[in-house]
Amino acid sequence: MDKYRRDRADDPGAGVPLAVVRARSTADVQAAVRFAAAHAVPVVPRGAGSGLSGGASAVDGCLVVSTERMADIEVDPVTRTAVVQPGLMNAQVKAAAAEHDLWYPPDPSSYEICSIGGNVATNAGGLCCVKYGVTTDYVLGMTVVLADGSAVTLGGPRLKDVAGLSLTKLFVGSEGTLGIVTEVVLRLIPRQRPPATLVATFATLDDATDTVLAITRQLRPSMLEFMDGPTINAVEDLTKMGLDRTAAAMLVIQSDEPAGHATAECELIAKLCSEHSATEVFHTDDPDEGEAFVVARRSAIPAVERTGTLLLEDVGVPLPQLGALVDGIAAIAADRDLTIAVIAHAGDGNTHPLIVFDPGDADMTERAQTAYGEVMDLALRLGGTITGEHGVGRLKRPWLADYLGPDVLALTHKIKDALDPQGILNPGAGY
Amino acid sequence: MDKYRRDRADDPGAGVPLAVVRARSTADVQAAVRFAAAHAVPVVPRGAGSGLSGGASAVDGCLVVSTERMADIEVDPVTRTAVVQPGLMNAQVKAAAAEHDLWYPPDPSSYEICSIGGNVATNAGGLCCVKYGVTTDYVLGMTVVLADGSAVTLGGPRLKDVAGLSLTKLFVGSEGTLGIVTEVVLRLIPRQRPPATLVATFATLDDATDTVLAITRQLRPSMLEFMDGPTINAVEDLTKMGLDRTAAAMLVIQSDEPAGHATAECELIAKLCSEHSATEVFHTDDPDEGEAFVVARRSAIPAVERTGTLLLEDVGVPLPQLGALVDGIAAIAADRDLTIAVIAHAGDGNTHPLIVFDPGDADMTERAQTAYGEVMDLALRLGGTITGEHGVGRLKRPWLADYLGPDVLALTHKIKDALDPQGILNPGAGY
Incomplete structure (x- = not known):
């Protein structure tokens, strides 16, 4: 069972499960939860295990309910919807949609190794979300197994529906604390046009973050990504693609406007970059050439991971505070004598500072953990959130009360207690 | 107090309030709800009173809490957000955004007379939602007064935020049954391009509904509206704009793609219309000329209202069932010897059958009420919803249990009971 104890956050506090259930159906999940409810056994739902906040860390004596074997999909091109089981990878959803010239936009960088169930549980984001929104914007309905083992169907393939409470939306992002999603109805849109990059x-x-604000003030690119110097160097080590190792920051931007207009948008963006002292600006209409830079950006986490163990942050701020956040993170890195590589979905104000440390070095590990908290405290001071798209999981939970405040936390607990009175669903995660 | 007893649904069962509170601030709403909670007095929240399902019908002995005097707005062009009080009209939000070259998309036909608070309470839709989504897609945060009179702030001007449960989304569309929204943070996007029509x-x-499916299968227009023969005639009576009174149906479609591409999209749509035996097809790049047809479409409800009293439906179906729904409604109209004028946000599968009757004619009134139920039953048989964007209110409540089923209704009640244990918030509405 060892490989079901942790997700990609590598939570040192992960426990040892009583058993792992690899469900093949909603009925399997129901049977597991009914058993757990009868015996007051905690249940930890698990998708692909790619979570970055410890939302799928096992707790001692729990049932891990894995949905990895539930991976069917049915695409309906007429309603432009897909009925998907939770174990399917995000990339497989995209591929199935593409067969019908359709597109499922949300695109976490980990889209090849993260499951749609995990995406729904965390309300995952990604790169194109700056224009196309996050997971919740594409979830029309779901089947969910509740804490007593009953299964309910919420919403469905209706594009507008306001009958009853927005329960579907409540379950999206609830990190397995209110129920286990066993099927989801996703909205699809026509295939994206080939972007210019x-x-x-x-x-x-500051030049880079000022440029981000100048762009978002007047344009709506389909991607607006940021990498700082340490990230550029780690990616260059991995890819040898000739990135400028001396740059303090790099932006990767796409426009998916119709042909001609995408180029025009890139030209406008190029002008804004130059006005903000860009040292180099390059743009291309060739989708393959552009994709190389997107792949570079997507490889940032694995690239930085080659330089040490990571503590992964996911802090977001209102856009005008992006510069202060990035500068403040650099100051924390200097203070704590650490490398903190920063990548960001800059157009959303959502950053991923990657704190690099050597777990064999006790002093450095302690400094890294201190910095981990300081980055979240900084984001809170700037009016930001402790997690933009990864979820609270178990690792960010100590900071959640400060963010939500006692009144919102109390409201949250009222809903949790009403839906899971025994508290068996993913205890210790989410909130 | 008489004018605070009913909304536009003109609910015959509306009661007489104990008092009307015209709040000027969150604190005023809190004071009213605290009083109500202490004395177990029902509270009926009220926006502009433009609701079409009786969600704001007074109940006997209630406090009506009107937010009409809370109408401030602050637009932040850098974060592209607006902080808005609930009493502001949808049109005023759009106008304030436009001053900064920004756009708040959701556009109920009643946008000049419906408040943003009501829009949030019902998760209102509109004409552009086929491309741009509904109210919930634009709500980033809110201040809401809970059933005990406490006020909480949820979310805020952060474009991505997954810390804690998606409470903001739960309150959107809850029809004042979980709390009273006193401030809302809205996401804005860059100004819409001038559309081609x-x-x-x-x-x-059938020709018209088949055309709708042919369009949505491959294109993404920014408007895709349907009017049937009775509606065309009522609108022509009002506008004398020269509509074809003999047509069984008319589609009004817009594309807001960039210049040139909008025309190309219209040409493609024109071809699809012709392939489905359209009797006349006309398109224009002139925004003013196009707007005349949109205004005609928006005037449909008042136009049909001139021919009698209305029972307003809001049924939606999965798109492939649109033809069966529209045909079935025509059959009900024939069966019951009634005029049912049908308008539809066709691209969303969301229709508004308008049942015309004379309240002085007891037999006709009974037939109209029978038809009202039959239309919802038909939608349910076709896998549809009883309300796509108007809300359940009080008038559609008898059909809600059939739609949700006992399990989802029980889940709903658990949340309601947890948040409003005395059941004082908008009793009898929503669910």
């Missing part, structure tokens, strides 16, 4: 480098962090 | 008429309902 722009890459720009900057000598200072 | 296409109008097509058809000799049969």
Whole structure:
């Protein structure tokens, strides 16, 4: 059972499960939860185990309910919807949609190894969300197994539906604490146009973040990503693609406007980059050439991971605070004598500072953990959130009360207690 | 107090309030709800009173809490958000956003007379939602007064935030049954491009609904509206704009793709219309000329209202069932010897059958009420919903249990009971 104890957050506090249930159906999940409810055994739902906040860390004596074997999909091109089981990878959903010239937009960087069930549980985001929204914007309905083992169907393939409470939306992002999603109805949209891509480098962090604000003030790119110097260097080590190792920051931007207009949008963005002292600006209409930079951006976490163990952050701020957040993180890194590589879905104000440390070095590990908290405290001071798209899981939970405040936490507990009075669903995660 | 007893649904069962509170602030709403909670007095929240399902019908001895005097707005062009009080009209939100070249998309036909608070309470839709989504897609946060009179702030101007449960989304569409929204943070997007407009008429309902499916299968227009023969005639009576009174149906379609591409999209749509035996197809790039047809569509409810009293439906079906729904409604109208004028946000499968009757004619009134239920039953048989965007209110409540089923209803009541144990918030509405 060892490989079911942890997700990608590698939670040192993960427990040892009583058993792992690899469900093949909603009925299997119901049977597991009914058993757990009867015996007051905690249940930890698990998708692909790619979570970055410890939302799927096992707790001692729990049932881990894995949905990895539930991976069917049915696409209906007429309603533009897909009925999907939770174990399917995000990339497989995209591929199945593409067979019908359709598109499921949300695209976590980990889209090849993260499951749609986990995406729904965390309300996952990604790169194109700056224009196309996050997971919840595409979830029309679901089947969910509740804490007593009963299964309910919420919503469905209706594009507008306001009959009753928005329960579907409540379950999205609930991190397995209110129920286990066993099927989901997703909204699809027509295939994305081939994007044009722009890459720009900057000598200072402020030049880059100022450029982000200048762009979002007037344009709506379909991707607006940020990498800082340490990230650029780690990616260059991995890819040898010739990135500028001396740059303080790089932006990777796409426009998916119709042909001609995408180029025009890139030209406008290029102008804004130059006005903000970009050291190099390059743009291309060639989708393959552009994709190379997107792949580079997506490889940032594994690239930085080669330099040490990571503590992964996911803090977000209102856009005007992006510069202060990025500068503040650099100050924390200097203070604590650590490398903190920063990547960001910059257009959303959502950053992923990656704190690099050597777990064999006790002093460094302690400094990394201190910095981990300091980054979240900084985000809170700037009016930001402790998690933009990864979820609270178990690792960010100590900071949640400070973020929500006692009144919202009390409201949250009222709902949790009403739906899971025994508290068996993913205890210790989410809130 | 008489004018605070009913909304536009003109609920014959509306009661007489104990008092009307015209709040000027969150604190005023809190004071009213605290009083109500202490004395177990029901509270009926009220926006502009433009609701079409009786969600704001007074109940005997209630406090009506009106937010009409809370109408401030602050637009932040950098974060592209607006902080809005609930009494502001939807049109005023759009106007304030437009001053900064920004756009708040959701556009109920009643946008000039419906408040943003009511829009949030019902998760209102509109015409552009086929491309741009509904109210919930634009609500980033809110301040809401709970059943005990406490006020909580949920979410905020962060474009991605998954810390804690999605409480903001739960409150959107809850029809004042979980709390009273006193401030809302809305996401704005860049101003819409001037759309191109296409109008097509058809000799049969099936030709028109088949065309809708052919369009949505491959394109993503920014508007895809349907009017049937009785509606066309009522609108022509009002506007004298020269609509074809002999047509069985008319589609009003817009594309807001960039210049050139909008025309190309209209040409493609024109071809699809012709392939489905359209009797006339016309399209224009002139925004003003196009807007005349949109205004005609928006005037449909008042136009049909001139021919009698209305029972307003809001049924939606999965798109492939649109033809069966529209045909079935025509059959009910024939059976019951009634005029039922049908307008539809066709691209969403969301229809508004308007049942015309004379309240002085007891037999006709009974037939109209029978038909009202039959239309909802028909929608349910076709896998549809009893309300796509107006809300359940009090008038559609008898059909809700059939739609949700006992399990989802029980889940709903658990949440309601947890948040409003005395059941004082908008009793009898929503669910």
